[in-house]
Amino acid sequence: MQPSVSANNEYTSHYTTAIDALSEIARSSFFLGRLRDALHVLGTSLHLIEGGEVAQKDHLKLLLLHGKVLNVDHLLSRGDTDLLFSTILQAQQIAESAQDEQGRASALSLLGQAHCNATTIAIVKSGALPFGTQGQGKYEKALAYQQQALELQETLHDTRGISESYFGIGLIYQFWQQNELAREHFTKAIQVAEESGYVLEQAEPNRHLTIDALFKGDLDQALTYAQRALSFREAGGFRPYQPLDHLTLRDIYLKKGDTARAQFHMQQAFALASAMGLATLVSSAISSTNHLGVQNEEA
Numbered sequence: 001m002q003p004s005v006s007a008n009n010e011y012t013s014h015y016t017t018a019i020d021a022l023s024e025i026a027r028s029s030f031f032l033g034r035l036r037d038a039l040h041v042l043g044t045s046l047h048l049i050e051g052g053e054v055a056q057k058d059h060l061k062l063l064l065l066h067g068k069v070l071n072v073d074h075l076l077s078r079g080d081t082d083l084l085f086s087t088i089l090q091a092q093q094i095a096e097s098a099q100d101e102q103g104r105a106s107a108l109s110l111l112g113q114a115h116c117n118a119t120t121i122a123i124v125k126s127g128a129l130p131f132g133t134q135g136q137g138k139y140e141k142a143l144a145y146q147q148q149a150l151e152l153q154e155t156l157h158d159t160r161g162i163s164e165s166y167f168g169i170g171l172i173y174q175f176w177q178q179n180e181l182a183r184e185h186f187t188k189a190i191q192v193a194e195e196s197g198y199v200l201e202q203a204e205p206n207r208h209l210t211i212d213a214l215f216k217g218d219l220d221q222a223l224t225y226a227q228r229a230l231s232f233r234e235a236g237g238f239r240p241y242q243p244l245d246h247l248t249l250r251d252i253y254l255k256k257g258d259t260a261r262a263q264f265h266m267q268q269a270f271a272l273a274s275a276m277g278l279a280t281l282v283s284s285a286i287s288s289t290n291h292l293g294v295q296n297e298e299a
Helices: 006-033 037-046 056-077 081-097 101-125 142-157 159-175 179-196 198-217 220-237 242-255 261-274 279-288
Strands: none
Touching: 006 056, 006 142, 037 056, 056 081, 056 101, 056 179, 081 101, 101 142, 101 159, 159 179, 159 198, 179 198, 198 220, 198 242, 220 242, 242 261, 242 279, 261 279
């Protein structure tokens, strides 16, 4: 005897309820900087729903969140690159199959971030810095994905996505040292986020305006942007990048000769990083100052 339509719908709804709860647990862990916990919950959840009658939108929700966490884990802890790309590509495939344009835009943006992060890590591993790489074929895939995402997000009036993609594009221009275009995109990212009432989305553009000000030697302006970046990150409750925000403030105060405040931010960076299991990252960042070039945390 075949199960009734109502029984099938009830069965699927149980999956939806479970996925919503597991996604919230993973997201909370992610924002607290408990990346291992978040990845464990998401990986287990995706394994459990294999073969189940799960709605595509629910499967896509898990995959997109998994992609976001993997992107941050890849950048901070040099996590699994193959899993990162396969997860986002699967999300893109499901979004296209379901004709879910919002999901497709999110997947394109995540692909742009993943390619940007992977390229940056490869450059840093070679002993170089990502700045001044235009004309070397670097970041071109990342830019193409972000531009595709932005075009679709504008059609969908997805202001959060628009803000994130403006930042992603601006970051690439900054790496290419097209600083005027970079500033323009960072400013647009902040403006869209501010007008839409988004807090966390203003953190990374301000962080990279800090870098721009440091390149120009304007320590006062750099300090203003750096303080804004940290305050938006704290207000948004996203901890994984806060140690790097504190290290940026440490560097600025050292340049200004204020060793007491520099020491305070050093201590804050270590305390936060240690609580998240990222103390090695902080030590490495201090020695190389490569913490000035991180990619977005999107969540």
